[in-house]
Amino acid sequence: MIPPRPVYRCDLNESAYPPLPEVAEAIASATRTANRYPEFLPHGPRAAVAAHLGLDPDCVTVGAGGTAVVASLLAEAASRPGAPTLSAPRLSTPMPTFDGFAILGRMLGYDVDPTPLHDDGAPDLAALAASVTPSTAAVIVCSPHNPTGAVLGEDRIRGLLAALPDDLPVILDEAYVEYCAAPPDSRALVADHPNLVVLRTFSKAYGLAGVRVGYAFGAPGAVAGARRREVPFGISAAAQAAVPAALAARRPLAERVAAMRRERDRLTAGLVAIGCPVLPSQANFVYLPGEVGIEVGRVLRGVGVLGREYAGHGFRLTVADEAVTDYVLGALELTAHCA
Ligand SMILES: Cc1ncc(COP(=O)(O)O)c(C=O)c1O
Numbered sequence: 001m002i003p004p005r006p007v008y009r010c011d012l013n014e015s016a017y018p019p020l021p022e023v024a025e026a027i028a029s030a031t032r033t034a035n036r037y038p039e040f041l042p043h044g045p046r047a048a049v050a051a052h053l054g055l056d057p058d059c060v061t062v063g064a065g066g067t068a069v070v071a072s073l074l075a076e077a078a079s080r081p082g083a084p085t086l087s088a089p090r091l092s093t094p095m096p097t098f099d100g101f102a103i104l105g106r107m108l109g110y111d112v113d114p115t116p117l118h119d120d121g122a123p124d125l126a127a128l129a130a131s132v133t134p135s136t137a138a139v140i141v142c143s144p145h146n147p148t149g150a151v152l153g154e155d156r157i158r159g160l161l162a163a164l165p166d167d168l169p170v171i172l173d174e175a176y177v178e179y180c181a182a183p184p185d186s187r188a189l190v191a192d193h194p195n196l197v198v199l200r201t202f203s204k205a206y207g208l209a210g211v212r213v214g215y216a217f218g219a220p221g222a223v224a225g226a227r228r229r230e231v232p233f234g235i236s237a238a239a240q241a242a243v244p245a246a247l248a249a250r251r252p253l254a255e256r257v258a259a260m261r262r263e264r265d266r267l268t269a270g271l272v273a274i275g276c277p278v279l280p281s282q283a284n285f286v287y288l289p290g291e292v293g294i295e296v297g298r299v300l301r302g303v304g305v306l307g308r309e310y311a312g313h314g315f316r317l318t319v320a321d322e323a324v325t326d327y328v329l330g331a332l333e334l335t336a337h338c339a
Contacts, residue, residue, distance in 0.1 A: 005303070005304045006304050006327075007304045007306065008304060008305045008306065008320060008324050008327065008328075009306050009318075010285075010305055010306060010307050010317050010318040010319075010320055010324065010328075011306045011307050011308045011316075011318065012209070012308075012318065013146065013176075013204060013283070013284055013285050013316075013318045014203070014204075014207075014209050014318065015204060015205065015206070015207035015209070015256070015260075015284065016260065016263070016284075016318075016319065016320045016321045016324075017207050017256050017259075017260075017321075018207060019206075019207050019208055019211075019242070019246075020207070020245075020246070020249050020252045020253070020256075022245050022248075022249055022252075023206070023207075023208070023242050023245045023246050023249060025245075026241040026242055026244075026245035027211065027238045027241055027242050027245075029241065030237040030238050030240065030241035030242075031237070031238055033237070034237055034238075036237070037233050037237075038233060038235060038236055038237040038239075038240050039233075039235070039240060040232050040233060041230050041232065042062040042230065042234070042235040042240060043057070044240050044243070044244070045062045045213065045215070045235060045239070045240055045243040045244070046060045046061070046062050046215075048243050048244040048247055049062065049215050049217070049243065049247070050217075052247045053187060053217060054187070055187065055217055056220070058220040058223075058224075059190070059217050059218060059219065059220055059223060060215055060216070060217045060223065061215060061216050061217075061223045061226040061227045061230060062213065062214070062215045062230065062235060062243075063213075063214055063215070063216075063226075063230065063231075063234065063235070064212040064213065064214075064231075064234055064235060064236075064239070065201060065203060065209075065212040065213060065214045066100075066173070066175055066199050066200065066201035066203065066214035066215075066216075067100045067104070067214070068212075068214070068231075068234070069199055069214050069215060069216045069226065070100060070101065070104055070140070070171065070173075070199060071104045071107070071108070072225075072226035072229040072230070073138070073169065073171055073197060073199075073216060073225075073226050074091065074104055074105060074108050074110065074137075074138055075108050075229060076169075076225030076226055076228075076229060077089070077137045077138035077169040077225075078108055078109065078110065078137050078138070079225075080169070080225060082167060083137050084134060084135040084136070084137055087135050088109055088110060088111045088135070089108075089109065089110050089111075089135065089136075089137030089138070090110060090111050090112070090113050090133065090135045090136045090137060091105040091110040091111070091112050091113065091136070091137065091138050091139075091140065092113045092115060092128055092131040092132055092136055092138075092139045092140075093112065093113075093114065093115070093128075093139065093140040093141065094114070094115045094116065094117055094123030094124065094127075094128055094141060094142075094145070095114035095115070095116075095117075096117075096147055096310040096313050096314075097140075097142060097145070097146055097147070098142065098146045098173070098175070101140050110137065110138075111135075113131045113136070115127040115128045115130075115131045117145070117148060117150075118150075119289075120148075120150055120279065120280075121145060121148025121149065121150035121279040121287055121289070122145060122148070122150035122151075122152060122156075123141055123142075123145055123150075123152065125141070125152070125156055125159065125160045125163075126163075128141060128160065129160060129163035129164055132164060132165070132168065136168060137168075137169070138168070138169045138170070138171065139164060139168060139169070139170045139171070140170075140171040140173060141157075141160065141170070141171075141172060141173065142172075142173040142174075142175065142176075143157065143172065143173070143174060143177075143180075143184070144174075144176040144177070144179065144180060144281070144282045144283040146173075146175065146176070146283070146285075146316075147285065147287050147308065147310060147314070147316035148279050148281070148287040148289075148314075148316075149176075149279060149280070149281025149282055149283040149285060149286065149287055150279065150280075150281075150282075151180055151182075151183075151282045152184070153184065154184035154185060154188075154189070157172065157184055157189060158189070158192075161189070161192075161193050161195075161196060164195075165195075166193070166194075166195055167195055168195055169195055169197070169222070170193070170195055170196045170197075171196075171197055171198075171199055171216070172186065172189070172196060172197070172198045172199065173199045174186060174198055174199060174200050175199065175200065175201045175203070175204055175214075176204055176205070176282070176283035176284065177200060178204065178205035178206075178253065178257055179204075179205060179257055179260065179261065179282055179283050179284055180282045180283075181282060186198045186217075187217075190217060190218045190219060190222070191219075194218075194219040194221060194222055195222060196218055196219075196222065197216045197217065197218035197222045197223055197226075198216060198217055198218065199214065199215075199216045200214060200215055200216070200217075201213075201214035201215075202214060202239075202242065202243065202246055204283075204284060205253060205256065205257055205260075205284070206246045206253065207256070208239075208242055208246065211236070211238055211239045211242050212236070212239060213235060213239040213242065213243060260284050260319055263319050263320075263321065263322060263325055264281060264284065264285075264286060264319040266325055267286060267317075267319055267325045267328065267329070268280070268281070268286055270325070270328075270329040271286070271288070271329070271332070274329070274332055274333055276288055276292070276293070276296055276332065277289055277290060277292055277293060284318060284319045285316050285317060285318045285319060286316070286317050286319065287314055287315070287316050287317075288314055288315045288316075288317070289313070289314040290313075290314055293314040293315040294309055294310075294311075294314065294315050296315060296332065297309050297315030297317070299331070299332065299335050300317070300328060300331065300332070303327075303331040305317075305324070305327070305328055305331070
């Protein structure tokens with residue numbers, strides 16, 4: 001019998017590694033008392049995140065993944081005093097990007113104004129600032145950007161904030177920041193900009209996508225509305241136990257991040273060597289722009305490697321483990337696809 005062909009899921013930017021043993025143990029231990037409700041509101045994870053960041057707990061809101069936190073922030077932005085009322089609120093965001101922004105935006109009654117990326121994959125911040133009108137209720141920008149992995153330096157983020165109305169809610173999405181070589185000083189950014197919140201998640205570098213926990217931080221006034229929207233019992237006991245354990249595991253996390261970077265760089269070098277276009281990435285995925293990238297994605301799908309195609313724009317592939325990198329490069333070499 002022919003063995004079934006493997007299917008590799010490289011389409012959701014999940015970590016290639018399971019939760020760290022100490023985090024898995026904290027989760028397992030929490031599930032042993034799962035007949036009990038977790039904390040009513042997530043004070044424990046909030047305090048752990050605040051201590052990790054050196055912030056006051058009032059500066060932090062916690063939700064069931066970054067997705068839930070974005071939903072609360074957008075709901076709040078659309079309903080705050082001074083938000084546009086005559087027409088639908090508008091959300092400006094560079095595209096392509098994380099699908100969740102448009103999905104949540106539409107769910108919450110927003111019209112979305114997409115703005116372009118530069119050829120290097122970085123959001124065009126001048127276009128983003130220019131897209132803002134009196135109907136704009138919120139702006140979201142990622143760094144590293146999903147799907148390209150491009151990073152915005154602190155100067156560029158400050159330039160964007162200076163170009164935007166200072167009472168317009170801005171979300172800087174740092175879902176992949178742990179992978180970044182030189183992340184901006186986001187605490188300084190939020191200290192200087194009371195309209196800015198920074199979004200983070202335990203789903204990526206911490207390897208806890210299935211546990212569903214993320215957070216945002218900013219000035220107390222910037223997160224107060226999202227905090228009021230925290231859902232009672234919304235953070236599971238497993239997630240509540242995972243957060244402090246994950247934050248404490250600095251060294252093993254750093255080792256995993258280093259391993260991912262090595263694998264990403266090997267994948268990038270291998271793709272370049274066979275003539276595939278690849279943008280430099282500071283996240284756990286690589287982006288192959290243009291029709292060639294899309295075609296590479298289709299070839300990979302044909303051999304069981306699922307990535308993410310962005311129609312008319314390119315193809316994103318999550319970095320997995322060594323065996324998958326070897327399989328991807330081997331499959332592309334065999335089909336001599338990029339040459
Ligand atoms: C840029 C970005 N933001 C936020 C998220 C949300 O992640 P989660 O809801 O798992 O925390 C993702 C997930 O892929 C993402 O790519």
